[in-house]
Amino acid sequence: MVHSPEHTEAAKVYRRLLSYVVPYWKIFILSVIGMAVFGSTDAAFAAIMKTITGAGFVDKDPQTIRWIPFMIIGLFIVRVIAGFFSNYGMSWIARNVIKTLRAKMFDQLLRLPVTYFETSSSGIILSKLMYDVEQVAAASSQAITILIRDTVTIIALMGWMFYISWSLTLIFLILAPILAVGIVFVSKRFRTLAKRIQSSMGNISHVSEEAIDGQRVIKIFGGQDYESRQFAVVNEYNRRQNMKIAATTAISTPLVQLIVAIAFAVIVYLATMPGLREIIGVDTFVSFMMAMLMLMQPIRRLTSVNALLQQGIAASQSVFDFVDMPQELDVEGREISGVKGNIVFDHVNFAYSQSNTRVLDDVNLEIKAGESVAFVGRSGAGKTTLVSLIPRFYELSEGKVTLDGVDIRDIKLGSLRSHIALVSQHVTLFNDTIAHNIAYGSLDTATDEDVLRAARSAHAMEFIEQMPDGIKTQVGEDGVLLSGGQRQRLAIARAILKNAPILILDEATSALDNESERYIQQALDELMKGRTTLVIAHRLSTIERVDKIVVMDKGKIVEHGSHQELLAKDAMYAKLYKMQFQDNNQ
Ligand SMILES: Nc1ncnc2c1ncn2[C@@H]1O[C@H](COP(=O)(O)OP(=O)(O)O)[C@@H](O)[C@H]1O
Ligand SMILES: [Mg+2]
Structure with a gap:
């Protein structure tokens, strides 16, 4: 043959x-x-x-x-x-x-x-x-x-x-x-x-999964017929x-x-x-x-x-x-310890692999150890992308990012990430108790007191105490039994417990009402002390106290400085600020 x-x-x-x-x-x-x-x-x-x-x-x-x-x-x-x-x-x-x-x-x-x-x-x-x-x-x-x-x-x-x-x-x-x-x-x-x-x-499970995850959207927008038709196609093909x-x-x-x-x-x-x-x-x-x-x-x-x-x-x-399939690049990295948290973006260009458009365009920025920096700019400006590069969720297209002078590509992934706490807009919770969700992963060695202290600092105890089993309450699959604000407070508690030298807050308080946000802001201010902190916030009122504000637009840094300096400059930041100020007074 x-x-x-x-x-x-x-x-x-x-x-x-x-x-x-x-x-x-x-x-x-x-x-x-x-x-x-x-x-x-x-x-x-x-x-x-x-x-x-x-x-x-x-x-x-x-x-x-x-x-x-x-x-x-x-x-x-x-x-x-x-x-x-x-x-x-x-x-x-x-x-x-x-x-x-x-x-x-x-x-x-x-x-x-x-x-x-x-x-x-x-x-x-x-x-x-x-x-x-x-x-x-x-x-x-x-x-x-x-x-x-x-x-x-x-x-x-x-x-x-x-x-x-x-x-x-x-x-x-x-x-x-x-x-x-x-x-x-x-x-x-x-x-x-x-x-x-x-x-x-694969297609059948893909369509089914969307129907399961998106059931609320399907119900409210009457998407049943559309989903049925889509399913009929893959079902028939099979x-x-x-x-x-x-x-x-x-x-x-x-x-x-x-x-x-x-x-x-x-x-x-x-x-x-x-x-x-x-x-x-x-x-x-x-x-x-x-x-x-x-x-x-x-x-x-x-x-x-x-x-x-x-x-x-x-x-x-x-x-x-x-x-x-190729795994995350983690070659011959070295372990780091005693991290101070000096982060430098050096001529960083970045495009997502699916498209050719540059999402970050020649970004140069130094964040000194212990400094708090806020990123502001319109949605889609590239703020989330920028901070995602620090834990190496994506590999750079050009340029480099250094931590304490070391190119982050030369640091072992696990070691790099163990020095970063991240709270993002989308909180992921696991089908487990509240305690285990706060002390997740490598934090599971934390003592009960530490977990409680973190929960208290994040103002999460207020609602945890109302729960039937307190900190031992099961949160359900992806925490469906909790509200958006409660979820965010758990995520913040998780970050507090991690006690990492670098803290990234990507719209970490966006799901909170003004009052809770003010409370948590105090906790966050406390947390930010002595750490390198990168904050992305929609409500500009929450970032007035940071050391430096970086304004981004279309993947570029357009201006930076303190709140007062930028207001005095009367450019993009001042415009954004005034807009929000008006909104709040209406
Ligand atoms: N995972 C992704 N894949 C492809 N494009 C993305 C992805 N995430 C964001 N983008 C695109 O990158 C740009 C910047 O997004 P992002 O960094 O999330 O902005 P911001 O956080 O400032 O709102 C947007 O145009 C967005 O469409
Ligand atoms: Mg974002």
């Missing part, structure tokens, strides 16, 4: 998948022995049939005939034991491979860059973790079982047939290449279809691809059977011709026909195993592609 690139690709995927089976080689060998024994029992049965016919009906040999029932029972006991070991062993290996692959994928999930999640749908990622990995199992257990067991069955049966009548077997073999051609043709088709079904499962697989299976299986049946008919015809009838004994003929009939099942299964194999390859491909 010609080795097409597609072929070598599939072989590579299979070899890689097999490398996951290697640790379980003992069980694998045990299963393979089970399959081989199981596969040989069919031929043994055909042999017993020859004895039954020969000794029982032709020679009428009572001595031999008495042993036959025991032989049959013995044979099937062997079959049961072998079948159990092969199936159980393969499942055992498959479940372990799935577990290993899933763990690897989840690990990868935690280490992929922010950009990956912005460019791929979470439904599709989930479907890889849920569906594709299961498909791999089908390949690694069912397919291998069928492949080995049925191949042994066929070889054993053919061997027996050849042994008792080589002439009839040769006739049978002439028809074999026709079978082979059919199988090769069908296999290509299966692989294409299996890939399409995978992606369509059905159609599955039907194509069904059609291929439905045609290929009976076709193979037809070819076998023709072979069967031809042999019956030849064997019953007057000349041959005398040469071939009754017992041989019965046993031969029996063996041929028993060949049908394994041949049929072997042709359908292709569907499984191709699905498995397509699924493994998708899993391996995911595992091979």
